[in-house]
Amino acid sequence: MALGDVVLVATDLSESADEAIKLGHEHAQRAGGKLVVCHVVHEVLRSAPLFPQAIQADMEAVIHAESHAAAAVEDRVKDLTGRPSNGFEVRIESGGADASILRVAEDVGATLVVTGSRGLTGIARLLLGNVAERIVRYAHCPVLVARPHKRTNKILATTDLSELSQPGVALAGQVAAEQRGALTVLHALDILPSPAFGFTVPFGGAPVIPPPELIEQMRGAADGVLVGMTERLGIKAERRVIEGDAATVVIRTAEELDAELVVVATHGRTGLARVALGSVAEKIVRGAHCSVLVARSH
The missing domain is CATH 3.40.50.620 (HUPs)
Incomplete structure (x- = not known):
């Protein structure tokens, strides 16, 4: 359909x-x-x-x-x-x-x-x-x-690499094929966990930043998942793995690419029902300079 x-x-x-x-x-x-x-x-x-x-x-x-x-x-x-x-x-x-x-x-x-x-x-x-x-x-x-937004035929899809985010990538691939547009699939590598869940020194200590070699391994692993995802979905796309907060990275990358459309799934890791949009998706819809297509993850 x-x-x-x-x-x-x-x-x-x-x-x-x-x-x-x-x-x-x-x-x-x-x-x-x-x-x-x-x-x-x-x-x-x-x-x-x-x-x-x-x-x-x-x-x-x-x-x-x-x-x-x-x-x-x-x-x-x-x-x-x-x-x-x-x-x-x-x-x-x-x-x-x-x-x-x-x-x-x-x-x-x-x-x-x-x-x-x-x-x-x-x-x-x-x-x-x-x-x-x-x-x-x-x-x-x-x-x-x-x-x-001016027509640039550039589309940016974001994924947290979970199965629940795949419908967004698949939908982005469909739109890119229909418009004969250039698709970029992005994963934000958030190496600084939230203080509530991350590795921090008690009583306000600074978070522990992984060493460069570990970050590079994480980047390579994420890119490998992106390769498998795009191949499985039959999508041709540029892949990007960028360090930083997911919503901030997506909004900034969309501006740098001059994308006319950002595609995001409604939720990723949480797996909540559709009533919960998800904080990352919500921030992207609010903050993107261009149109945002929100895919439904069932």
């Missing part, structure tokens, strides 16, 4: 969501798949049994808002993608944004959900919060968090 077979784009009609529409269109177009664009109208119905006319007025307001939203979404998609009206489906929902989008994703059998990096506020802050965060956490399929 191709990533773009059924693409659901979540839009709040903001400029941030425009990039989501563009990227969703591109993925669906490459796969010859279906594009569904969803907008959620906030619904507030009063609980006033003694005043049914108030409830009726609210319902009429919602219906009016949904009608206007449908027209606005259709115009936006046509302007941004050049698709005709019958070249995509518009879904207008009412209620909670994240719950509605997740419900539509299940309903249409989405193979990819695309969302903007921030919403109507336009606040220049890091991503994960509110609607986008919950979509990434709970969606049954991969989620693409869209950020504007």
Whole structure:
């Protein structure tokens, strides 16, 4: 199944969501798949049994808002993608944004959900919060968090070498093949463990840094695992093993490569259920300068 077979784009009609529409269109177009664009109208119905006319007025307001939203979404998609009206489906929902989008994703059998990096506020802050965060956490399929970036055809996949991180590498290989892009697979060699778990002198002592020869052995071993992983998945990619904190290394490497996309699995060593995104993945989605594709590890 191709990533773009059924693409659901979540839009709040903001400029941030425009990039989501563009990227969703591109993925669906490459796969010859279906594009569904969803907008959620906030619904507030009063609980006033003694005043049914108030409830009726609210319902009429919602219906009016949904009608206007449908027209606005259709115009936006046509302007941004050049698709005709019958070249995509518009879904207008009412209620909670994240719950509605997740419900539509299940309903249409989405193979990819695309969302903007921030919403109507336009606040220049890091991503994960509110609607986008919950979509990434709970969606049954991969989620693409869209950020504007020039097309460089460079893709960066990150792995902690665990089996749970392999879906991210596999998905990155699929995207690279579809786009004929250059793929780099990265492993961050964190040689300084957290003080809570690492080898430290009691009462605030400095962590013990492994000797250079041991670090080189660790680097070689990690590269060997990367070779086996890429060969097993049938992926051609440049391999990199870089020392440092995983999220920091990934974000910095993406900038150095001028990558247009970073691909990360939802969790690695922890093996937690999909409700837990994982701190490394969360930091990457928040801090990357480009779009981030979050693969679901089952």
